Amino acid sequence: MWKWEADGQAKAVVAIVHSAYEHHRRYAWLIEKFRSSGFHVVMGDLPGHGEAAQNKAAHNEDFQSYGSYIDQLVQASISYNLPVFVMGHGLGATLVMQLLQLKSIECAAVILTSPWLNLKIHPSKLSSALSSIGKLAENVKSTHDVTIKQLTRNYDVYTQDKDDQLYNTTITLKWYHELQQLIKATSTRQESIQNLPILMMTAERDKVTEHTYAKHWLHKQQLSEIQYKEWANCYHDLFHEPEQEDVFLYTESFMNNVLRSVGYIV
Template identity: 80%
Template structure:
């Protein structure tokens, strides 16, 4: 787990859970924006991601390990004795949503961007294999064609990340089955999560996930404070897009408003 501390007096802590296949280094711009705006940032790489992905042929880690990781992330954030905001992107957003459905989390607010509830892109060779899945097929490997070019329109980000050795989309049938189960179970659950302020942002031209499923999930929650924003023309990775400064300002405004409602001077 890594910590980046705010310039001067910190107002709150932002705990970030990244999406599948990527790693914390892709969030360098966002981390610096939060840090320079008066927030501590806590983040790490999901199990099987980042440097550890270099030693793996495919993602086959248990999804329970992701939940354990997020618990550690939250615990590390709470050590500052400041309000904590949990941010999840893509698969990370869905993992946070699942955790909120299972238990109450000590936090001031939740920020969800482009949750994976229903994907436009399916792993090659695996969709048909799901129908006849057995133990022998669990280690079958495939590529999930979620390329950097499909994540963002930002050419500078594309040229920087297109040859990233740590970005690994090779998966096993077992991993893909767990992903499908996570999305289906999270979508189907009817009970509302704890009453915590939530900002959900999606992308109008998301090539990875269908934003209508995430919006429908949010509307089912019985919460006192929700915000939903669909960013016009944007692709999946909102904080990598050409409009990312606007996206960040919108996010910071949500966080500051929640802090004010809690009695903090912002």
């Protein structure tokens, strides 16, 4: 993982967990916005993603490795001795939600964008094979057609990322089965997560996941401070959309309010 330090004195640290198939380089704009606003950023690539994806025929990582990676990411962020914000996007948001259900995370607040709780896009070959999964079928491969065009309506981002060699959506049946188990467990768990401020943001025109499930999950939690924002007209990748500046300012306002509540002058 990598660390990008704030311009001038830092007021907090942001630990970012990206979504499935992508990598940290797609967050260059967001990282720079945080840096220039007084935040350190700690981020890496999920196991099997980024440069590692170039050497793999398909995603077949154990989902437990994702949880271990997020633990390491949070620990690296805590080492600054500053308030920590944990941010997850897409699958990354769902992984953070699961982690919050399993343990307490040492952080000031959590920011979740477009979590995968009810997917609209399914790899047809794998969906039909789930009922008969066995050792021989685990390595069956398929493409999960989550394309850049479905992630954002920002043409500049589309032209930049459409031929990204590190963006790999080929998966195995085993991986897809674990994904479905994660989504089901996260969605149906009745116990509330730890009481900490949460900002949940979704996209009205999300092509990847059904955004209303995120709102339902959030309001099911027993929390003292929640903030929910549905961005009109936006696609899945909120920080890549034409409204990205507004999305960032909204996020920064939430973070500054959290910092004030714990006694920081911002």
